[in-house]
Amino acid sequence: MLLPFRLARPAEPVFSPTARWGLMLIVLFALSVGAAEAQTSAGQPGILATIWKWTPLLAQGFALNIAISFLAMAIGTAAGVPLGICQISLLPPLRGGSWFVTQFFRNSPWLVLLFYCMLLLPFEVNIAGHIVPIPGWIKSTVGLSLPVMANMSELVRGAIRSIPAGQWEAADALAFSRRQILWMIILPQCVKRMTPPWMNLYAILTVATPLCSVVGVSEAMTLTRDALASEARNELLVPMYLYLLAAFFVYCYPIARATQALEKKFAVK
């Protein structure tokens, strides 16, 4: 029997490229702690002890980063999916409008959007007589969800486009309506295709959350800076920031691995 031709799989390296980066990060951190320890004047607590002392506070800040990323992703996805579907609408104004919104937010710098949301949204609103405060982190979450929405919209549009036109035609021939084709045939297939890039988008969003520190949200980056100011020891600068970097790496790396695994699973054989 004639077997299909298969390419030999290249040998897997002992560590994947990302894992190598992780190892390097740990080595860098150790080196920076060592170097900083050497600069510590006598009588001062050690570098690791100092970092450990600030860890609970930094963890609190990091939790806020995660909360922001979750919420921004949820809002961005909820708004981006309908927007993406509107992009293939048969109504020209709807199609044009959603195209414009998508392109506008996809091509705006995230920081600029953050500033806009920070300055334009009120800090408290009066809902039927009750004054409800809107904390800064909620405003920055909205700011971050705008580019997520636009990227999501493009993901949806691209995924719908990637389904072969034959499926539309076949479903049409079976007398499905356009809405039925979209909901029952096309979109279910898109979910699978969109998952890996969607997770990718999430990882990008997460590492972008420290941007919120620029607009005064007390997240991990702001708190790291405050901790440094409070310690007033410049030798802490490099280890502290590397510590923060490592926290983000530890959180995002598994997501990157899972994305790769999913991509492999969904790849067309």
Added chain:
Amino acid sequence: MLKRLLGIGVFALAAAAWVQAPAAAQTLDKIKQRGVIVVGTKADYKPFGFRDPSGKIVGFEPDMAEDVAKKLGVKLEIEPVVSSNRMQFLQQGKIDLMIATMNDKPDRRTVVGIIEPLYYASGVNVLAAKKAGLKTWEQLKGKKVCGIQGAWYNKPVAEKYGAEFLNFVGQAETETALLQGNCVGWVYDDTAFAERLADAKWKDFEMKLPTIMEEPWGLAVKLEEREGPWGKFMTQLSQEWHKTGRLIELEKKWKIPASAFLKKMNEEAKKAKS
């Protein structure tokens, strides 16, 4: 489809009209009604406002804020601010009062209501390597100096003395740049240097230039409330702070080198009483 979209639009407009920003109220009434006063202070300016490892913002200015809250009988909430957003926060009403190491400048007086008497004073100086041998400000011409983004005196120092500024966000970053020799000196508030020079790490550095541009620091309320009940309340409290020597007490508590300004204000306030 179009009709439905129109419906959504109308709904959104109605919602926007219903959910609107609250009308401007008198801050003092608002504080009493809420039972909470929100004060903006620095969180990265030791010892005036900084975080302890539990995350609480402590220091000279948070202690002042505590006094205000105590006097009003309300709870205190501290909102960390930085130089670039402190005035906006006050204008927006996000904070009721700002005590954030702000120099009293004429252009700032047109934006926020700076309360008199002013509560502290600092000048500009240079923390420089001893080997640079700085004796006069004119020697800075064409030399690289480090500075902090948003400090008002960066521009005048650059223009007047021809220094080239390398600006950083925080004190820790600036310190590192200075220690690594990226600049000959650091142009900043003299109050920030006094504490450092006591540390052995800075033994190769000095602050030899005369302090220039001495400017008092002002706490601020919303501009339109400067003459209102809230502004008057703070004016009165500021006078009391000087008269009772409370600020000198706080200065000692936070180990800030005694400033001539506070001593003078304390003496004047006492004289005015008798």
